[in-house]
Amino acid sequence: xxxxxxxxxxxxxxxxxxxSLVMTGIVLFTLGSILFTLIWNGLQAIRPSLxxxxxxPPGSEGGLANAIVGSLMMTGLGILIATPxxxxxxxxxxxxxxxxxLAEIVRFVNDILLSPPSIIIGLFVYGIVVIGMGHFSGxxxxxxxxVIAVPIIIRTTEDMLSLVPDALREAGxxxxxxxxxxxxxxxxRAAFQGMLTGILLAVARVSGETAPLLFTALNNQxxxxxxxxxxxxxxxxxxxxxxxxxxxxxxLAWGGALLITTAVLVLxxxxxxxxxxxx
Amino acid sequence: MQKDRQRFLMRFGDPAFxxxxxxxxxxxxxxxxxxxxxxxxxxxxxxRIFGPAFVWTSGWNPVTEHFGAFVPLVGTLIxxxxxxxxxxxxxxxxxFFLTEICPHPLRQPIAIAIELLAAVPSIIYGIWGLFVLxxxxxxxxxxxxxxxxxxxxxxxxFFQGPPIGIGMLLxxxxxxxxxxxxxxxxxxEVFVSVPAVLRESAYGLGATRWxxxxxxxxxxxxxGVVGGVMLxxxxxxxxxxxxxxVIGNAHHLSTSLLxxxxxxxxxxxNEFTEADxxxxxxxxxxxxxVLFVLTFFVLAIGKRMLLGSAKGGxx
Numbered sequence: 355x356x357x358x359x360x361x362x363x364x365x366x367x368x369x370x371x372x373x374s375l376v377m378t379g380i381v382l383f384t385l386g387s388i389l390f391t392l393i394w395n396g397l398q399a400i401r402p403s404l405x406x407x408x409x410x411p412p413g414s415e416g417g418l419a420n421a422i423v424g425s426l427m428m429t430g431l432g433i434l435i436a437t438p439x440x441x442x443x444x445x446x447x448x449x450x451x452x453x454x455x456l457a458e459i460v461r462f463v464n465d466i467l468l469s470p471p472s473i474i475i476g477l478f479v480y481g482i483v484v485i486g487m488g489h490f491s492g493x494x495x496x497x498x499x500x501v502i503a504v505p506i507i508i509r510t511t512e513d514m515l516s517l518v519p520d521a522l523r524e525a526g527x528x529x530x531x532x533x534x535x536x537x538x539x540x541x542x543r544a545a546f547q548g549m550l551t552g553i554l555l556a557v558a559r560v561s562g563e564t565a566p567l568l569f570t571a572l573n574n575q576x577x578x579x580x581x582x583x584x585x586x587x588x589x590x591x592x593x594x595x596x597x598x599x600x601x602x603x604x605x606l607a608w609g610g611a612l613l614i615t616t617a618v619l620v621l622x623x624x625x626x627x628x629x630x631x632x633x
Numbered sequence: 634m635q636k637d638r639q640r641f642l643m644r645f646g647d648p649a650f651x652x653x654x655x656x657x658x659x660x661x662x663x664x665x666x667x668x669x670x671x672x673x674x675x676x677x678x679x680x681r682i683f684g685p686a687f688v689w690t691s692g693w694n695p696v697t698e699h700f701g702a703f704v705p706l707v708g709t710l711i712x713x714x715x716x717x718x719x720x721x722x723x724x725x726x727x728x729f730f731l732t733e734i735c736p737h738p739l740r741q742p743i744a745i746a747i748e749l750l751a752a753v754p755s756i757i758y759g760i761w762g763l764f765v766l767x768x769x770x771x772x773x774x775x776x777x778x779x780x781x782x783x784x785x786x787x788x789x790x791f792f793q794g795p796p797i798g799i800g801m802l803l804x805x806x807x808x809x810x811x812x813x814x815x816x817x818x819x820x821x822e823v824f825v826s827v828p829a830v831l832r833e834s835a836y837g838l839g840a841t842r843w844x845x846x847x848x849x850x851x852x853x854x855x856x857g858v859v860g861g862v863m864l865x866x867x868x869x870x871x872x873x874x875x876x877x878x879v880i881g882n883a884h885h886l887s888t889s890l891l892x893x894x895x896x897x898x899x900x901x902x903n904e905f906t907e908a909d910x911x912x913x914x915x916x917x918x919x920x921x922x923v924l925f926v927l928t929f930f931v932l933a934i935g936k937r938m939l940l941g942s943a944k945g946g947x948x
Contacts (some may be wrong), residue, residue, distance in 0.1 A: 363717045363841055363844065364841060365841060366841070367841035367844070369727075369733055369842065370842075370843040370847075371842060372727040373726060374719070374727075374729045374734060375724050375730065375734070376726075377722070377727060378726060378727050378730040378731070380723070381723055381727055381813060382743075384810060385750050385810070385814070387761075387765070388757065388758065388761045388765075388810075390766070391761055391765050392757060392761065394845075395764075396638075406917045416764075438657070439661070440656050441662060442653060442656075442657035442658075442734055443657045443660075444659045445659050446655055446657070446658040447658070448711075449654075449655060450651060450655070451658075454693065454781065456658070458657075459662070459679070460658050460661060460662055462933075463661065463662060463665045464661065465932070465936050466665070466929060466932055466933065466936075467661075467664070467665060467668075469638075469809055469867055469868065469932060470871065470925065470929075470932070471657070471870070471871020471872070471898055471924055471925070472870070472871070472873065472927075473871065473873045473898045473901050473902060473921070474672070474921050474924065474925050475668075476667070476901075477671070477672065477675070477901070477905075477918055477921045478667070478668045478671050478672070480905075481671035481672075481675050481918070482667065486660060498885055501637040503665065504661065504664075508661065513638065517641065519794055526775035530644075532643055532646050532647050533644065533647050533650070533651075534646045534647050534649070534650030534651070537650070538650075558752060559752075561754075562753075562754025562755075562756065562757075563754070564754070564755075564756045564874045565873035565874060565898070565902060565914055568902055568905070568906065569905055569906060572906065573775030581682055589754070589756055589874075592760065593756060593877075593878075596759075596760045596763060596764075596878065597763075604764075608760070609758065611756065611757055611760055614754055614757070615754070615757055618753065618754060619749055619752070619753070622749055622752045624750070626745070631707045
């Protein structure tokens with residue numbers, strides 16, 4: 355009888371192992387297929403004109419130059435705004451607010467802001483900036499992206515500063531260094547790589563965001579670098595072109611999708627490399 | 634001169650730096666406050682007319698200016714439910730594979746690959762769903778489902794109507810695929826955090842691999858697992874781009890999962906910039922408010938659970 359029980363247990367084990375293998379196989383195959391179709395279709399759209407010409411009207415040749423530049427501008431400026439906000443807030447949480455009621459509340463708020471639906475951020479910035487200015491604009495897009503990037507930078511800054519051993523801070527204080535110098539000269543230096551990783555991850559996250567840009571930067575079919583007017587950007591162009599019935603547009607959408615994915619993956623790998631070097 | 638400057642910095646450097654960081658911290662707090670305020674203020678014209686019934690009334694008619702959140706809300710819940718139905722078991726299978734079965738040299742590379750996939754922008758999943766999965770569903774999967782499950786009593790009503798590819802079922806599946814790498818990454822992390830002693834003693838008693846995972850690892854870190862699932866659910870509820878591509882944007886409630894529908898985020902993405910009229914826009918912002926409240930609770934519970942698992946251990 356005992357042998358039967360053992361047999362049954364082993365049968366169940368083999369079954370579950372096999373099921374897990376099959377599931378892993380299905381998932382890896384599907385995700386692999388996503389990457390494969392993306393590269394296959396994307397590469398066909400990659401030509402010099404993709405980077406040199408602006409988005410075309412349906413049925414004619416063109417590229418994504420205006421969208422690429424718009425995306426770079428908005429991502430760059432968004433991160434430029436988000437970085438000081440994120441780093442100083444992270445500093446407050448890790449250095450001044452370890453056992454502080456305000457810091458606890460901000461930590462909770464930040465966790466919520468870390469992953470709300472990004473479309474809500476779009477609504478929020480629409481309500482403040484777009485209605486305030488009276489029209490859609492590149493600046494509204496910049497602010498929307500900054501709002502998404504800030505919580506990520508806060509979180510990594512706080513985590514990385516918390517990893518800095520207190521002995522270092524105490525050593526600094528023992529030499530008579532004021533607190534702010536301990537933070538800027540000792541803590542920041544020790545946590546530099548980790549904080550840089552946080553910023554890289556924020557760039558990666560922000561550069562693929564589509565939903566918040568729909569209501570803020572909108573889109574612009576023509577070449578423009580004016581942040582006071584609607585600004586073209588890759589995600590929204592991909593969205594519009596992919597949903598269109600025109601083959602040229604769809605092909606460009608795949609090209610743009612490949613560009614964004616490559617950028618996001620490269621940034622993530624770079625972030626990984628900066629942290630692993632430290633270890 | 635040099636000395637004066639130094640003395641000045643010694644004296645005022647600290648309070649200045651502290652106030653600077655405090656100011657930015659308060660700014661973040663204000664941002665959250667402003668977010669809630671903008672959502673409530675923006676949806677006020679609609680909420681004043683429809684009252685709390687806005688949440689459970691159906692109807693979406695820009696001409697008569699009659700709006701209710703029920704249909705998009707149900708769409709959001711159904712697609713997220715399908716996503717979890719797919720995402721959770723598959724993530725568990727993957728985490729089981731990665732922590733117990735997979736040969737050691739392969740574990741790290743596969744885990745990293747899955748974490749990278751969690752970072753792929755959702756618009757990529759959406760575009761793949763539209764161009765690859767939708768035709769496949771239209772020509773092969775859905776006719777098959779209609780021919781087989783469509784005739785089964787009770788379940789059959791979920792699989793009725795013409796096979797058009799895009800619809801609730803496809804949207805749910807794409808969502809499931811999208812949250813899968815994310816949930817897997819969290820599950821793997823909490824599985825790995827289980828002390829080796831526990832695992833080894835279970836194996837020492839003669840437990841099989843499955844028994845170790847099901848009876849020892851999972852109970853030990855169930856809070857972390859539930860937390861990870863909740864965070865995944867939070868993502869699925871608010872996901873916009875992956876869904877907007879394949880949902881069909883129809884404000885119409887159908888029992889069939891093959892029919893096109895809409896979700897809160899898809900309705901916002903499709904209609905917000907085109908909405909004219911105060912009530913129409915306010916109703917859309919109202920949808921956003923409903924979504925925000927929903928995800929707020931799901932995320933807050935998920936974070937609590939993950940935090941509890943990190944601190945509590947055996948508790």
